[in-house]
Amino acid sequence: KAGVTQTPRYLIKTRGQQVTLSCSPISGHRSVSWYQQTPGQGLQFLFEYFSETQRNKGNFPGRFSGRQFSNSRSEMNVSTLELGDSALYLCASRQGQSSPLHFGNGTRLTVT
Amino acid sequence: AQKVTQAQTEISVVEKEDVTLDCVYETRDTTYYLFWYKQPPSGELVFLIRRNSFDEQNEISGRYSWNFQKSTSSFNFTITASQVVDSAVYFCALSEGYNAGNMLTFGGGTRLMVKP
Numbered sequence: 001k002a003g004v005t006q007t008p009r010y011l012i013k014t015r016g017q018q019v020t021l022s023c024s025p026i027s028g029h030r031s032v033s034w035y036q037q038t039p040g041q042g043l044q045f046l047f048e049y050f051s052e053t054q055r056n057k058g059n060f061p062g063r064f065s066g067r068q069f070s071n072s073r074s075e076m077n078v079s080t081l082e083l084g085d086s087a088l089y090l091c092a093s094r095q096g097q098s099s100p101l102h103f104g105n106g107t108r109l110t111v112t
Numbered sequence: 113a114q115k116v117t118q119a120q121t122e123i124s125v126v127e128k129e130d131v132t133l134d135c136v137y138e139t140r141d142t143t144y145y146l147f148w149y150k151q152p153p154s155g156e157l158v159f160l161i162r163r164n165s166f167d168e169q170n171e172i173s174g175r176y177s178w179n180f181q182k183s184t185s186s187f188n189f190t191i192t193a194s195q196v197v198d199s200a201v202y203f204c205a206l207s208e209g210y211n212a213g214n215m216l217t218f219g220g221g222t223r224l225m226v227k228p
Contacts, residue, residue, distance in 0.1 A: 043216075103149075
């Protein structure tokens with residue numbers, strides 16, 4: 001079974017631009033979560049989607065948004081990029097409420 | 113508020129040594145889950161183990177073992193006879209409530225370097 005797939009692996013954007021990251025969960029997994037990893041703040045929860053609905057959101061500004069499609073694939077969008085948004089963005093999926101998260105390799109975003 | 117502390121930021125050992133990674137957590141919930149993940153240089157977080165707050169039984173899986181003690185709010189991870197392939201950053205994480213794995217709070221991670 002293929003794991004969680006994130007595209008692209010690397011992105012370089014300029015301050016003020018927007019970016020969209022993509023995540024394909026493990027087949028059969030309907031829940032997708034996003035995490036941001038930075039050297040300063042560590043791993044922080046962004047949001048979780050289940051059946052196309054956002055179930056939980058972390059403490060991030062409204063510039064961070066996401067969505068989930070009917071095939072469980074998910075995208076996250078960051079608008080008006082700031083230098084501090086440079087990070088590794090990790091997507092994770094799980095089969096059900098009692099299942100652990102399985103993570104992808106992440107997308108490394110650099111904002112210049 | 114929930115919190116996870118991994119006091120050891122970096123550990124260096126020689127191959128075949130045993131090593132213990134410490135994890136201390138804080139939560140007001142009586143129901144919660146604890147996790148350990150491994151992050152190799154490739155970046156993905158690899159799930160190692162999950163423990164719920166009602167199960168204090170220690171677990172062994174090959175060279176890996178976990179010691180969960182509610183009395184000290186600790187969930188420590190021991191690697192026996194370490195190998196170079198164990199080199200990675202290890203994260204302890206906590207999830208409150210019955211929804212196992214939702215909204216994980218991660219510790220700062222421990223970078224383990226195993227030298228040949």
